[in-house]
Amino acid sequence: MNDMPKFLQRINQDLWLVEDERENMKISYRIKDVIFSAQSEFQHVMILDSYDFGRMLVLDGVVQTTSLDGHIYNEMITHIPLSIHPNPERVLIIGGGDCGAAREAAKYDEVKHIDMVEIDEMVVKVCKEHLPAVSGNLADPRVHFIYADGMEHVKEMKNHYDVIIVDSSDPIGPAKQLFEYDFYRNIHDALKEDGLMVCQSQSPLFHREIMEQTVKHIKQLFPIHKIYTATVPTYPGGFWSFTLGSKKHQALPEEPFDKKTKYVNDAILRTCFELPEFLRTK
Amino acid sequence: MNDMPKFLQRINQDLWLVEDERENMKISYRIKDVIFSAQSEFQHVMILDSYDFGRMLVLDGVVQTTSLDGHIYNEMITHIPLSIHPNPERVLIIGGGDCGAAREAAKYDEVKHIDMVEIDEMVVKVCKEHLPAVSGNLADPRVHFIYADGMEHVKEMKNHYDVIIVDSSDPIGPAKQLFEYDFYRNIHDALKEDGLMVCQSQSPLFHREIMEQTVKHIKQLFPIHKIYTATVPTYPGGFWSFTLGSKKHQALPEEPFDKKTKYVNDAILRTCFELPEFLRTK
Known part of the structure; x- marks a missing residue:
């Protein structure tokens, strides 16, 4: 996949978002689909569809809010x-x-x-x-x-x-x-x-x-x-x-x-x- | 390191516990030190010293309880x-x-x-x-x-x-x-x-x-x-x-x-x- 958005990784057959803004704890989310991904004037903006939390807003690689919670x-x-x-x-x-x-x-x-x-x-x-x-x-x-x-x-x-x-x-x-x-x-x-x-x-x-x-x-x-x-x-x-x-x-x-x-x-x-x-x- | 306990990974210079019992979400903890690690009759038992949560009890690679909470x-x-x-x-x-x-x-x-x-x-x-x-x-x-x-x-x-x-x-x-x-x-x-x-x-x-x-x-x-x-x-x-x-x-x-x-x-x-x-x- 050549156009893989920033902050996402493909591990085996699966797409993962690996949050790494914290030094001592990382949370990784398995992703179904990238709904939107672009760089705005201020930050990198994504809407991802995840398995556990449904659709999520992700800014600069960090989950901000999700459909689940x-x-x-x-x-x-x-x-x-x-x-x-x-x-x-x-x-x-x-x-x-x-x-x-x-x-x-x-x-x-x-x-x-x-x-x-x-x-x-x-x-x-x-x-x-x-x-x-x-x-x-x-x-x-x-x-x-x-x-x-x-x-x-x-x-x-x-x-x-x-x-x-x-x-x-x-x-x-x-x-x-x-x-x-x-x-x-x-x-x-x-x-x-x-x-x-x-x-x-x-x-x-x-x-x-x-x-x-x-x-x-x-x-x-x-x-x-x-x-x-x-x-x-x-x-x-x-x-x-x-x-x-x-x-x-x-x-x-x-x-x-x-x-x-x-x-x-x-x-x-x-x-x-x-x-x-x-x-x-x- | 030859005697790296099960469930731990060395990434760059750091030791990490990567929980992977869940299919869609993984949490990784940066580890300071392995205090205890052995296989009991029932499960794999570790006491790890982590950066964010202090000492933790880890059974079969899954965090059970920590000093922090x-x-x-x-x-x-x-x-x-x-x-x-x-x-x-x-x-x-x-x-x-x-x-x-x-x-x-x-x-x-x-x-x-x-x-x-x-x-x-x-x-x-x-x-x-x-x-x-x-x-x-x-x-x-x-x-x-x-x-x-x-x-x-x-x-x-x-x-x-x-x-x-x-x-x-x-x-x-x-x-x-x-x-x-x-x-x-x-x-x-x-x-x-x-x-x-x-x-x-x-x-x-x-x-x-x-x-x-x-x-x-x-x-x-x-x-x-x-x-x-x-x-x-x-x-x-x-x-x-x-x-x-x-x-x-x-x-x-x-x-x-x-x-x-x-x-x-x-x-x-x-x-x-x-x-x-x-x-x-x-």
């Missing part, structure tokens, strides 16, 4: 902040190129306007076309796609959003600045006076320093800050953290959760802030 | 049943060669006698000697090691135990029968009239059939049956299920959980039965 991450990063804010009219999603967070946000009637600021247009296009299990072929008139640098976008907005969701990739390459203090300060200022934000804050086991640094930044800026966790099978160790920063609201509504979802339900919503002992004793 | 699994399989039973005097652990479940059970003053029935003596010996982060160098006079077939042991006991913990490996090879109906029927009969049991019931994502079959067996035998979950980073997908079968007791005690642990705490104990939506709608 993409909903877990996207539901957790979206429904927690949108349930806590009593009237989330204006929502900003930074990153989130797989469109899954925007799809979940669009389930709220209160939401009037969603800005989705993703740097790489190619990711959005291919996920809408080839990864419907995650993107839901999102076509909601409230969703406004802005192909730009999320860091620059939040700098320009003041007192504008009710909820900001930071759906970044790992803190390497373009996403690195999305883990720094200045970014969170700009997010704070882009939120209305009762606004709230949430970000993915990496693995509590393998990236404890990044998680703690993120929590520290948010603690400095927001009177209310909370960690919650979920199990995301395609991320290393499966155990993943999210951090919420809020200017005012923190209570969940009294009415039970009623959105149609695959992972989140009322009990998950009300128990996801309960942390294991090793995360509480810090 | 062994406590999560062992605390979850032990403290839930021992908290629910109001007076767990007589405890049986089937399998559990890493000694972690016995170590946790020994934290209860009410427990007077622990039978640990493990088929492979070598596993117990090497974990006690080389894997103290998991085994705690267990030396409690209440723990009685019985090197025998767990299936045969429960057949012989009637109305004897308060709590039975089935800490089996995957349902392949010697552990296969530990997932069959007859085994659970014998467990039922080995329990006292207010006894209860718990078993690990595999991944709700990757082994859904095994999980459902296990739940079905337990439902046929016990009036009370419940699934709970935890995140165990070294198991595929990180998301793991346990199933409880009880003849009488199901409530957690009113007093808060007070054992010294790294993962389980009062909140985890009281929320671990809350399942995500996709597990409730079955």
Whole structure:
């Protein structure tokens, strides 16, 4: 095979994606088919069909989301902040190129306007076309796609959003600045006076320093800050953290959760802030 | 290197364990050092020192437990049943060669006698000697090691135990029968009239059939049956299920959980039965 895409290997008769971004642990996925493969202006983009996880979005050789479990991450990063804010009219999603967070946000009637600021247009296009299990072929008139640098976008907005969701990739390459203090300060200022934000804050086991640094930044800026966790099978160790920063609201509504979802339900919503002992004793 | 143990590969200058028991997904761990390696009467047994997970118990090339996260699994399989039973005097652990479940059970003053029935003596010996982060160098006079077939042991006991913990490996090879109906029927009969049991019931994502079959067996035998979950980073997908079968007791005690642990705490104990939506709608 002459046109084998980058990051793939043929072993015997089988095609494999071998993730090797981590130094001490490698995960290999057996692949049925290459659905899409191209170099964008920012990164190498693939949609692969795998045996165990179905279709997957792969950026620079690293699995980002899959048909099997993409909903877990996207539901957790979206429904927690949108349930806590009593009237989330204006929502900003930074990153989130797989469109899954925007799809979940669009389930709220209160939401009037969603800005989705993703740097790489190619990711959005291919996920809408080839990864419907995650993107839901999102076509909601409230969703406004802005192909730009999320860091620059939040700098320009003041007192504008009710909820900001930071759906970044790992803190390497373009996403690195999305883990720094200045970014969170700009997010704070882009939120209305009762606004709230949430970000993915990496693995509590393998990236404890990044998680703690993120929590520290948010603690400095927001009177209310909370960690919650979920199990995301395609991320290393499966155990993943999210951090919420809020200017005012923190209570969940009294009415039970009623959105149609695959992972989140009322009990998950009300128990996801309960942390294991090793995360509480810090 | 001439005496390279089975299942290890040298790639460039580095030693790697490449798990390949699964057809569609392989996990490779970079290894610092081989602490122990030998063929027992039942399986190939290694203790490896890895970069990301510390020391690991590896059976037939598959990681069973690690210093990094062994406590999560062992605390979850032990403290839930021992908290629910109001007076767990007589405890049986089937399998559990890493000694972690016995170590946790020994934290209860009410427990007077622990039978640990493990088929492979070598596993117990090497974990006690080389894997103290998991085994705690267990030396409690209440723990009685019985090197025998767990299936045969429960057949012989009637109305004897308060709590039975089935800490089996995957349902392949010697552990296969530990997932069959007859085994659970014998467990039922080995329990006292207010006894209860718990078993690990595999991944709700990757082994859904095994999980459902296990739940079905337990439902046929016990009036009370419940699934709970935890995140165990070294198991595929990180998301793991346990199933409880009880003849009488199901409530957690009113007093808060007070054992010294790294993962389980009062909140985890009281929320671990809350399942995500996709597990409730079955």
